[in-house]
Amino acid sequence: MIIFKRPVLTQFPSAQDLHDRILHHLTRGQGRSPETASISDWRMAISHLLREMMTDPLMAAQRATQEQGAKRVYYLSMEFLIGRTLGDAIINLRLDGAMDEALAMLGLDKRELLEDEPDAALGNGGLGRLAACFMESLSSLQCPAMGHGIRYEHGLFRQRFDSGQQVEIAEDWLDRPNPWEFPRADDSSRIGFKGHVEEVDGRAVWHPGETVIARAHDLPVIGWNGGWANTLRLWGAHPAVPFDLHRFNAGDHIGAAEPEVLARTLSRVLYPDDTTEAGKELRLCQEYFLTAAALQDILRRFLSEHGDLRLLPEKLAIQLNDTHPAIAGPELMRLLMDEHGLGFDKARNLARGTLNYTNHTLLPEALETWSTWLMGRVLPRHMQIIEMIDADHRASTGRPDHVGIVRHDQVHMGELAFIMAGKVNGVSALHTDLVRDTVFADLHKLHPDRIVNQTNGVTPRRWMRLANPVLVRLIDESIGTGWTADLDQLRGLEPFAEDPAFREGLRAAKRCNKLWLADHLLGDLGVKPDPEAIFDVQVKRIHEYKRQLMNILEAIALWRRIHDDPNGDWVPRVKIFGGKAAPGYWLAKTVIRLINDVAATINNDPVTGKFLQIAYPPNYNVSMAEKLIPAADLSEQISTAGKEASGTGNMKFTMNGALTIGTLDGANVEIREHVGAGNFFLFGLTAAEAGAEAARPGHARAAIEASEDLRAALQMVAEGRFSGGQGDAYFELLDRTWNDDPFLVASDFDAYFAAQRRVDAAYRDPAEWDRMAALNIARSGYFSSDRTIRGYMADIWRVDPVGIGE
Ligand code: 26W
16 A cells, blocks of 8 residues: 655755756666767656656645545647646756756756757647646646647647748657657547447447547646646547558558558647638547547546446536537537436536536637538437437527527537536636627527636746746745745735836846847847847737738838938837748738738848848747747737637736737736736727727728828838739738728727837836836736636636645
8 A cells, every 4th residue: 555645846856866867867768878868868868857756746646636536627628739848847846946957967958958849739829828828727726637638640830931931841749759748558448430320229329430549648737836746638549450461461551551540640630720610520530539538538537436427517527628629518418328328318417517618719710510411420429419409408498599509500519518518618808798798699698697707827837937037036036936826926026116126127137038039039030139129029820810910011111101211219129920820821821921021121121220120930839939928028919809819928928027019809908907007008999899890881991091101001012012023912912901801900000000109109218118017017917827727616617626645
């Protein structure tokens, strides 16, 4: 009988201890001597040592949860945008100081080691990264939880620019073994697809036409202070039928491998779309693969611990990260009815008592629907159950005909998720109001207490302690380290905003990050920014509603003004862009090309070079965000009001002392409320005004004709000023802007341009700028994902943290 004492990790190992244990893992684990080891060998050895150190809190957490019969949380997501793990593990295991010493003793360069690790890019953007921040906060709060995702062999594509155009290259993070995962071959499930349903003595029996094996790979997720670790379980697809040796021996080598190829296709690659649903059969199969593997695994553990299905809602809560795993409703009903013999009503109530759904977008093209034909073919039994759920809801609510899951031969996954969920939440206060008033207005009337708000958050461990050590040192020296686990303590910095010495420290930290970025990232792009320049940063997926177009048009208009008055007293500025476009989203790709074309022209302009530069480093990802965000003075959050559900980059910039120029959209509204209107550069139409303006015929043409700056900028593009005189290079983009402009780039342009001039004016007063920056940091505590997760625990999952050794 193993007795688990309080994890040894609270006694943090010494540098010498780390030194010896790293050498042990290198020689015994990697079979390499220090003399012959490559940087990857060292990284693998150190990663295996840190994974080893996570096993105590991992097993202690499982034991405490089991012993206390505690309620568990399951987070189902098609995306987990984890990034790198080594740096985060060192921070959360509180090893940073000792590790620096140990690496120095071994003659190893920490940054080189960290840079050698591939990003786990198992996500597209906001939704995926939020899931990763949530997993870290769940562990830091000692909440028993497990994440369920897909172990894509290829994550989000690598982005390269070919004469300014985005080119996608397959990402290959598993090219070398992943040192953090524990393969769990025993924890596998059989997942069926297609086939038919037979009625046997009144019970439905599904006979799948195809079957694959889902095999688990566990990643430990360590929390702050190393006291608790949860598991992120990633499912890989494997053939249910062994290698067909006979076909191989008969020379049909390809045929022999077919089952393997077909099966692995399910977890081969992440769909790179982040707003437009692919609508592809493989995507539906991926969504079901994940959901079915997760639910079988969850029920298996529940039954082994509790046995009585009536206890399900008491003992576990499941969160659906958008509609992508919404098939969980019908799948849980199938398991409860077809496999465990429960009646429809009982199964429905248990499922609704367990499932919850988060909506992350209002964009119509992102709301998933599947044709009843495709759903019926791929998941025949589930289509039957969806019909039953829909009929039951119609009968029990007396709802109007235009409301429902199945409409016009389409299965609406948002309605299905809503109807099968106990709680539905939006991700910012404004977004949740819009969810109630627009996309789910009818269902909200029928179920007025189902929708709640949980404003997003980000983990301060990765986005402050790991990304910005120079700022963190200043904060720790000023208010101690308690803020890391309780971000509201940053409030303690408010008085320091009035302290010139502190402000000086803040400016020095920012300058240090800007210099580093200039040398290590921008340098490769031939951009040599003056560290005194405003580092104006817009990094996020490329999408029309995020209005990167408005940003680059502002750059052109500013450039033109500087040209008209080259000796004017201009505030130097470097505009930094980062972001990928979904491969099929050609208009977003056109915006990327325009930004690169404008950058090429403006950066080589001797007249304006010292006042304005533009940089667009390719392949923006989590690791690049960790470098860019600490170096930013200005955070661009300029989406059309009502379109960005929340945003999370906006929160990361605020925590790192960047000031925001933004619209009243998503969480910008709450950021401005918390940091103070005087410390935020607001502009633009509100969501309500934007709705009215977009409906006004000719709104774009009117706005363009009223704005000399905008008209001139568009004219320069139309004349081919940035495309070697080729006027028609951007015809479609210009035509759409003049005649359609659905995201109101024209209507908001002048307000945006004026706000940027207010930024210039503010930047001329360093003391006042630094005071505003200090207040942004001091008042960013609310945007910790710990606060968000506490909200989910209290309002949705009704779960409490678990103490170890109590
Ligand atoms: C089916 C294709 C697809 C894939 C992903 C459609 C929609 C998505 C995501 C919902 C898009 C997404 O990442 N949404 C972002 O979620 C963040 C976390 O809540 C928010 O902060 C962003 O505002 C929202 O755009």
